[in-house]
Amino acid sequence: MNLLTLDLSAIDWARAQFALTAIYHWLFVPLTLGLGLIMSIMETKYYRTGDAFWRKTTQFWQRLFGINFAMGIATGIILEFEFGTNWSNYSWFVGDIFGAPLAIEGIVAFFMESTFVAVMYFGWEKVSRSFHLASTWLTWLGATISAWWILVANSWMQYPVGCEFNPDTMRNEMTSFADVALSPFAIDKFCHTAISSWIVGAVFVVAVSGWYLLKRREAEREMALKSIRIAAIVGLIASVLAGATGHKSAQTVAAVQPMKLAAMEALYDGGTAQGLKIVEGIEVPYALSFMATNDFNGFVPGINDILKGYTRADGTVEPSAQEKMERGRAALASLAAYRKAKAEGADDTTVNCQLSIINSNMPYFGYGFIKDEAELVPPVAVNFWAFRVMVGFGGLFILFFAVILFFDWRKKRPTPNPSREGGELLPITGEVGRGAFPAWLLWLSIALVPCAYICSESGWLVAEFGRQPWTIQDMLPVGASVSDIGSSAVATTFWLFLALFTTMLAVEINIMLKQIKRGTE
Amino acid sequence: MTTHESFWHKAFHLYYDGFRNMTLGRTLWLIIAIKLFVIFLVLKLFFFPDFISQHAEKGHESDFVAGELEQRMEPPVVPQGGQSED
Numbered sequence: 001m002n003l004l005t006l007d008l009s010a011i012d013w014a015r016a017q018f019a020l021t022a023i024y025h026w027l028f029v030p031l032t033l034g035l036g037l038i039m040s041i042m043e044t045k046y047y048r049t050g051d052a053f054w055r056k057t058t059q060f061w062q063r064l065f066g067i068n069f070a071m072g073i074a075t076g077i078i079l080e081f082e083f084g085t086n087w088s089n090y091s092w093f094v095g096d097i098f099g100a101p102l103a104i105e106g107i108v109a110f111f112m113e114s115t116f117v118a119v120m121y122f123g124w125e126k127v128s129r130s131f132h133l134a135s136t137w138l139t140w141l142g143a144t145i146s147a148w149w150i151l152v153a154n155s156w157m158q159y160p161v162g163c164e165f166n167p168d169t170m171r172n173e174m175t176s177f178a179d180v181a182l183s184p185f186a187i188d189k190f191c192h193t194a195i196s197s198w199i200v201g202a203v204f205v206v207a208v209s210g211w212y213l214l215k216r217r218e219a220e221r222e223m224a225l226k227s228i229r230i231a232a233i234v235g236l237i238a239s240v241l242a243g244a245t246g247h248k249s250a251q252t253v254a255a256v257q258p259m260k261l262a263a264m265e266a267l268y269d270g271g272t273a274q275g276l277k278i279v280e281g282i283e284v285p286y287a288l289s290f291m292a293t294n295d296f297n298g299f300v301p302g303i304n305d306i307l308k309g310y311t312r313a314d315g316t317v318e319p320s321a322q323e324k325m326e327r328g329r330a331a332l333a334s335l336a337a338y339r340k341a342k343a344e345g346a347d348d349t350t351v352n353c354q355l356s357i358i359n360s361n362m363p364y365f366g367y368g369f370i371k372d373e374a375e376l377v378p379p380v381a382v383n384f385w386a387f388r389v390m391v392g393f394g395g396l397f398i399l400f401f402a403v404i405l406f407f408d409w410r411k412k413r414p415t416p417n418p419s420r421e422g423g424e425l426l427p428i429t430g431e432v433g434r435g436a437f438p439a440w441l442l443w444l445s446i447a448l449v450p451c452a453y454i455c456s457e458s459g460w461l462v463a464e465f466g467r468q469p470w471t472i473q474d475m476l477p478v479g480a481s482v483s484d485i486g487s488s489a490v491a492t493t494f495w496l497f498l499a500l501f502t503t504m505l506a507v508e509i510n511i512m513l514k515q516i517k518r519g520t521e
Numbered sequence: 522m523t524t525h526e527s528f529w530h531k532a533f534h535l536y537y538d539g540f541r542n543m544t545l546g547r548t549l550w551l552i553i554a555i556k557l558f559v560i561f562l563v564l565k566l567f568f569f570p571d572f573i574s575q576h577a578e579k580g581h582e583s584d585f586v587a588g589e590l591e592q593r594m595e596p597p598v599v600p601q602g603g604q605s606e607d
Contacts, residue, residue, distance in 0.1 A: 063545060070549035074560055081569035088572035092586045121546070122539025126531065170583040170590075325595070332594040339587055368594050480593045483572040493568045500559065507552065515545065 028072025034201015036140030112142035202235030260466030270302035328368030411436030
């Protein structure tokens with residue numbers, strides 16, 4: 001079988017390549033955000049207590065942070081290359097808007113992160129404790145702000161606001177930076193994504209610490225026990241907050257991307273008082289309505305409702321797919337007529353008439369490229385299961401961190417020791433070994449590391465598969481966004497990336513494991 | 522003036538001593554350098570040209586994109602006139 005001539009179109013190869021790059025890039029980001037927070041908390045403990053133990057502990061986790069940070073650097077830049085080559089129509093059409101947050105992200109990442117990362121690693125003996133602490137927090141904050149701008153750009157594609165189409169330049173121009181930067185979709189998405197990244201960092205810290213305890217590494221024992229406590233507190237708070245922000249995200253999606261929500265639930269025929277499916281055939285009554293509308297009896301449209309058109313709770317009517325397609329075609333036809341009239345020097349009345357038609361139908365511009373309404377339905381199975389994997393692991397993490405904290409609390413609780421005369425109060429655990437944590441729990445913590453990544457990537461799958469076929473919601477489908485490029489060219493770079501990324505990942509895992517084995521020496 | 526010099530002196534030594542004393546960092550910087558070389562001097566140069574600037578005449582990029590989109594639209598159902606927003 002020739003891998004370069006697999007029966008896939010250029011669109012599918014371009015999608016696959018973008019997905020591969022984004023998924024790979026996202027392997028590094030959550031650990032940067034999560035571990036960055038935890039190591040900053042640890043250094044704060046060093047700052048407050050002056051205890052050298054916390055300095056050593058912080059430096060250990062900063063080394064692992066550095067490996068992950070170095071491996072993740074620039075992997076996102078490849079996505080921007082892909083915009084210009086594979087998605088050139090898209091890049092031209094919305095580059096003025098999409099480019100702004102990306103440019104801000106680049107500047108912030110370069111100046112803020114690179115400056116403070118240097119102080120964080122090189123400055124332990126060179127700067128004051130308070131300045132070093134500030135640098136560590138600002139490294140984490142810089143990474144978080146970078147994530148903010150990337151998610152603003154992504155959110156704009158899911159919910160395009162603050163822009164106006166210019167038919168002369170064929171570009172969308174920004175009319176309100178505030179609307180783009182502070183869109184409710186972006187805020188919800190950022191909160192959910194950033195907080196869920198803390199879970200990845202927390203699971204990682206508990207797992208590495210758990211490994212030291214399982215291996216009975218005396219030199220790392222105290223660090224492991226205290227790191228587990230901090231990570232588990234961060235993880236439990238993050239897991240609960242991720243649930244809350246996920247609920248808010250679901251409401252935003254229900255409002256602006258109802259098809260995505262319907263696909264997530266495999267809901268074909270909607271209605272009021274909808275239950276949330278655990279799996280097909282088992283559901284939690286009223287939960288979907290509550291998740292989507294904050295009302296147990298709220299109306300949730302299904303895929304068929306959205307295609308046929310429906311009336312929202314506020315009485316407004318959502319047009320049918322056919323009507324949207326007709327209006328999209330009207331906008332596109334008028335766009336062609338407008339540009340022809342301008343090129344031929346037609347009178348203002350003709351030009352303005354076409355412009356008026358474009359503007360009035362612009363909300364459905366992208367539907368003019370849709371041939372069949374079936375194209376408007378995203379891959380239901382992927383959305384349905386990715387959502388369940390994400391939520392399922394999210395729930396598991398709440399339980400996991402709660403159990404970890406329970407054992408940690410029990411370890412500290414004094415209890416009568418019958419082996420000692422007079423029932424002397426002693427900790428129920430010894431000063432050596434695994435502390436209070438049973439081996440199964442520590443092994444589980446290690447097994448949960450890949451699960452944390454799968455959970456995080458599943459969130460990305462829900463967000464991105466759920467908005468298909470749109471590159472920009474209602475404005476531009478993938479078929480119109482992609483360049484007229486040969487599929488073999490994209491296939492070549494796809495396999496090249498796969499080889500490159502796999503190599504890089506193997507190198508990172510190898511360096512990371514070696515560093516973990518070395519411990520705090 | 523002394524403070525100014527002192528700041529730059531300190532900043533220089535922060536980086537100079539930091540880079541000189543790196544251990545794990547040397548490996549990481551080597552990987553970063555290789556990665557940046559591959560990304561910018563191999564992938565960007567040979568595999569990721571700017572599609573529009575390669576295919577469109579300079580100054581006529583909007584015509585090129587308009588042509589691309591027109592090729593992909595469905596035959597318009599309503600060629601003249603349309604429906605208002607409400």
